[in-house]
Amino acid sequence: MTWWSTDDDDDDEPEFDESDVRVRPNRRGSRPRTKVRPEHADAVTGTVLGVDRGRYSVLVDEGEADERAITAARASELRRKSVVTGDRVDLVGDVTGDEGTLARIVRVQERSTLLRRSADDTDEVERVIVxxxxQMLIVVAAANPEPRIRLIDRYLVAAFDAGIRPLLCMTKTDLADPAEFxxxxxxxxxxxxxxxxDAMPIDEIADALVGHRTVFVGHSGVGKSTLVNALVPGADRATGHVNVVTGRGRHTSSSTVSLRIEHDGRHGWAIDTPGVRSFGLGHVDPANILGAFTDLARIAEDCPRGCTHLxxxxxxxxxxxxxxxxxxxxGRARLDSLQRLLETFA
Known part of the structure; x- marks a missing residue:
């Protein structure tokens, strides 16, 4: 080690040369962490239209002259926050939408509704759909495949729990009379x-969908994607067939995506989802079901505490x-419907 001094006095305290000081390399993570996050005051807001392998398609300035779809990635501070189709998000970075650009999603705004399902009724893990x-458009076939009352009940429960208005579209009514169902x-x-x-009431359905964000749900093979393609020309959602042996439809749509519906100078959004054969309700609060039957809920105020209404x-x-x-x-018909839905949790 080299020592040096300012004079010839041997009693002076030795000092270190600059070359003797060990400098630790600037290792990643050596900076102290802070909980202060940037405010991103310059962020712009958009709506997530779809998700594909970690990349989000986001519509910015909807309805404006400079409306554009941009591609974005989720910022590192959102690594524990899910971002799903339909989310309103704040973005920074390159938000021009030019080819090859990538913005960052830095915030997810408060959600007005959240449609969820679980793998089964005992599974507490929620799968966020949209x-x-x-609105929720439940698509069910009159035949091929046969309609399943219980599956429709489950869709309705999920809609009521989420505060979403349900609609029902019965397809293939030329194959069977749907009146009994x-x-x-x-x-x-x-x-x-x-x-x-051979004839779909496209205008009637489109009139009910414009001005709304409507999630389409249904069993595989019921004609959901065919209906979406008719409502949104050029959507090219994959369609499939029903297995003549099992009576089940083949899964075609593999992702959830928002598609714009144009009708009579107005527009809405059809949110197409993959077909499912089960719809778990492990996350649902049964009290929300009664709330959907407002007339019966008022009468239920006179029920004894803990009444099941069965x-x-x-x-x-x-x-x-x-x-x-x-x-x-x-009233009897409404009570029958309520009790059938409540029996799901009995």
């Missing part, structure tokens, strides 16, 4: 569209009102 939808839902305020394989519930005010004929046949 955010900020205000639809009677199961007579007690609900549920708009129903009937569609044939047919065998003692002193149930709803059952007593219906049995007394106070609500007429419509």
């Amino acid at each position: 955010a900020n939808a205000d 639809l009677a199961n839902f007579a007690g609900l305020d549920l708009p129903v569209f009937r569609s044939r394989t 047919p065998d519930a003692p002193d149930c005010a709803i059952n007593e009102a219906v049995d007394a004929g106070d609500l007429g046949e419509t």
Whole structure:
């Protein structure tokens, strides 16, 4: 080690040469962490249209002259925050939408609704399907594949729980009369569209969808993607067939994506989702189901604490009102619908 001094006095304290000082390399992570995050005051807001392998398609300035779709990645500070189709997000970076550019999603705004499902009724892990939808179009075939009441019930429960208005589209009505099946839902305020394989009521359906963000759900093979393609020319959503042996449809749509519907000078959004054969409700609060039946919910205020509102519930005010004929046949049908949905959690 080299010592040097300022004079010849041997008693002076030695000093280090600059070359003797060991400098630690600037290792990654050596900077102290801070919880202060940038405010991103210059961020712009957009809506997520779809997700593909970690890249998000986001629509910015919807309806404006400079409306554009940009590609974005999720910022590192959002690594524990999910970003799904329908989310309103704040973006920074290159938001021009030019080819080859990439913006960053730095914030997810508060969601007005969130449609979820679980793998089964015992699974507490939620699968988020879409955010900020205000309608759900349930697509079910009259035949091929056969309609499943319980699956429709589950869609309805999920919609009521999320605060989303449900609609029903019955396809392939030329193959079977849907009247008996639809009677199961007579007690609900549920708009129903009937569609044939050779004629679909596109104008009627489109009129109900413009001005809304509507998530399409349905069993594989019911014609959901065919309906989307008719409503959105050029969408080119893959369609499949029903297996003649199993009676099940083949999964075609593999991702959730938002598509613009144009009708009579207005537009809305159709959010197409992959077909599913099961719809778990492990995340649902049963109390939200009764809330969807506003007339029955008012009567339920006179029920005893903890009333299940099922047919065998003692002193149930709803059952007593219906049995007394106070609500007429419509009330009985609505009670039947409510009890069938509640039995899912019994």
